[in-house]
Amino acid sequence: MELSTEESQQAGQAPQRPRRHSRQVVLRHTVDGEEREVRIGGGAPISVQSMTTGKTHDVPGCLAEIRGLAEAGADVVRVAVPRPEDADALAAVVAGSPVPIVADIHFNYQYALQALEAGVAKVRINPGNIGKPEWEREVLRAAKDRGVPIRIGVNSGSLEKDILDKWGFPRPEALFESAMRHVEVCEREGFEDVVISVKHSDVYFMIQSYRLLAAETDYPLHLGVTESGSLKTGPIKSSIGIGSLLADGIGDTIRVSLAADSVNEVLVGHQILKSLRLGRPGVNVIACPTCGRLAGDLFSVVDEVEEAVAKRGFEKDLNVALMGCAVNGPGEAAGADLGVSLGRGRAHLFKHGKIVGTVDQGEIADAVIDLIERWDDEA
Template structure:
């Protein structure tokens, strides 16, 4: 089953994913003394964030973890600052990192001031525990003077007491009210270089909270399901919560919070973006769920291809469909950039809707990887999902 040239062209010109209009903030940092900038919002690519799990004052190990996250694809890394020694270490962390560093501040506004002095790219404050209004004002004025963005990071588990008393439970309206209270505090001092998050451990409430914000403001939004769980359950909750909003065009930066090695947060985050054809380029592997119609060992083929793609770190923006029978196989395979449709012991190979050959099953993975390596994006034009 082959697609016509016209059908292939129409697929290649599929509508761009919608994006909510938001104002833009700039994260400023330096690598080896060279100034750099990372844009969030305003149509900039959606960034993936993570957070270190080690102690920030252990500078050597903290920088090693930051490097590991950056190598995995983290665009921004946040570090916890719960102690005086953590605040003192921030200058060395900022100097040694290759990505923008965000200081995570709770309870003590003086640590936020220290973080700004250390040159962090952004400060996250928790409205539920930042303290007196005058303390918050002091932080905002210092951030304004330095041109450093602030994230107003509302959490369902740490709302202000009066708001929690009013609603009785961290409902979406409660998170929204907390966020807007502190947006007003920012605007009173003429500071609008802010990002907002309203994270909740309940996926449904998280989605509704962000939708309220998206309707009421044009500030960039940082998405996340807080306390989403382990590597088994967390990616599911995060994919539903973050993915639902991104599919509606809501969200400018994301973090997948997992009770696991933080590198997994980055990998899952990029996979969520990739599944929606958002974010940085990369190979998106599509595989059928298999059933009694399966005409070969698709499981091993999918494993081989996914492992090879991950190992090589391809930055080519391609969709690869690995299909197991003649029902949906030819159609799905033909609808991807590269496709495979299994038969009895052999498979048809498709390239942009055209059959380009057949191979034995044990040759499928090698054939697909070779085609990816040899793919010339300039010559082939945009991918079907773009």
Template sequence: MERNSRQINLGGVKVGGGAPVTVQSMTKTDTRDVTATVLQIRGLEKAGCDIVRLAVPDMEAAKALGHIKKQVRIPIVSDIHFDYKLALEAVKQGVDGMRINPGNIGARYRIKAVVDAVKERGIPIRIGVNSGSLEKDILKKHGSPTAEALAESAMRHVSILEDFDFRDIKISVKSTDVKKMISAYRLLAERTDYPLHLGVTEAGTYELGTIKSSIGIGTLLADGIGDTIRVSLTGDPRDEIVVGLNILKSLGLRKNGIELISCPGCGRLEIDLMKLVKDVEGRIAGLELPRPIKVAILGCVVNGPGEASEADIGIAGGRGKGMLYKDGKLVRSFKEVDIVDELVKELETFSVPVE
């Protein structure tokens, strides 16, 4: 069942209200290091990231936001905790969105100052509730960070913003416990029509984090709940985009793109398949295509022809040779070292340039 949510506009990217589900990430650089942060965001852009969030721990970081924004294409969101002056500076620097919990920034006049500033610039606020940082009275009431506790905390922050007649809001209720996360978002989906930002907090390493996020985010999206997602992984943030986009593609929520399939490997394996798959993923990340393309990566030249017939494009390698198939037919052969280059060259014949 599809959930009808409100729509917000985040630097030209629409979230909710029937807009395509977007994929977000967060920089892992020091925001004060403008060069490193811009470099990382550009890498995320190439990978297909729609929105990026930056930590703002102090005023120096807040003042760096404007310099960063001028050098990147995707909308940037400032992540603010407690200090309302950092929020005001982030607005001055031209951020497109803000993550801040109004109940954590103190006196009413401080909340009003932030709301007035974002309202004037048309900047949405994300209320971000995590299981590790719930209010003491809510924790005492529920005994632990339950799904109900997460939802109650989120709606408390929502009511604070609504008291100031501010409704340009999206909400997240993240937990390390996948079942609690799913339950909390379902409660919110029943109680409000604000767009929902899905995620499992502190999901962990690439392997475990991918599993937890795929189950949590995928379950909700399959039920029509969720408007934007972030897969939290330890390591390179570009991995978050690859996993996030694959979740969307698996559910048919991203039509234009590449679906990568590969054989599991067996005793006939004649090539380093894992390295080949990773190399291909890195080269094709963010490549925009006018229609879905299925790409098969196969580890030997024995089964390659038959298995490649089920994909739009297939590549097989082994014994120093590479082969490329299109619609099940062998198109050309080449040296094994050229496999990735030949695949990318073929895919580029389908591609459309990213504006």
């Protein structure tokens, strides 16, 4: 797998982050008469996606949900199109959306054609149920004419029967074969605006499936663990699966699938990226796990700081370390952009490794937020 690199700031430096080399596709959309785009692959920032849970044909409700996802940081939103009334509503949804809309198509290729006419930014087709090869080719030709990308969305729960019969169960090789079968269809049609996903509910199999693709193709990859579970378990599975691949430079856009309010998918997705220093700029809070050496109420301090940071939506790319004792505290705090080392009722404040003040425990959160707000003035 050929790797390129991108830079991300960390503590005033720019360490290299590996990124798999991939071709690029462009999702185009119009907002208030202004042409906009989201690029996937080719070194573009890794985008975060989510999907609406309401009925697409409820246009006001659908748009309200899309706006909420966009406000939470979603770069792209996918909508389900299982019925004729959903396909009929797509033009209105596209016209009112602040972000690119992806039409999620299963079983009925006619809905894909209608989605393209409605002006969606991308169409996701499921190779396991799209139907006859000639139907798929018709969709590809229509997408090519309009310059709209297609995502080949392979899913472990809906593989083609002959592939399942061959491999016995949805093992990584089966997902890979399904994806490549349809890549070949695209290439025969001269269609190259393709994004691929091979989602699996088993995290290990998911990782191996994407690694197979990354080694054999240069198409951009959409990462996700399908059916990952609730808000309690899903973020863990998604962080392991998506995070493992991103850490190796694999992945161009992500979706965290949760059985919960979709806004949580966006928040978790950005947190995964932030943890790897791959996402959009923002404050990254580091806190020690605490132990019997803890001096003071670090739990409350961490909660206060995280809540305040989230509320203000800072775009400053900073590491903030909140540490609770004299063992690792000073060193970790000094190594961050901004650090706190808790003592007996008081705390030292560090900026780029130098102590800049001492405050009482009850003043820590306010002092940290104040330093973040004045960071550019004092840097």
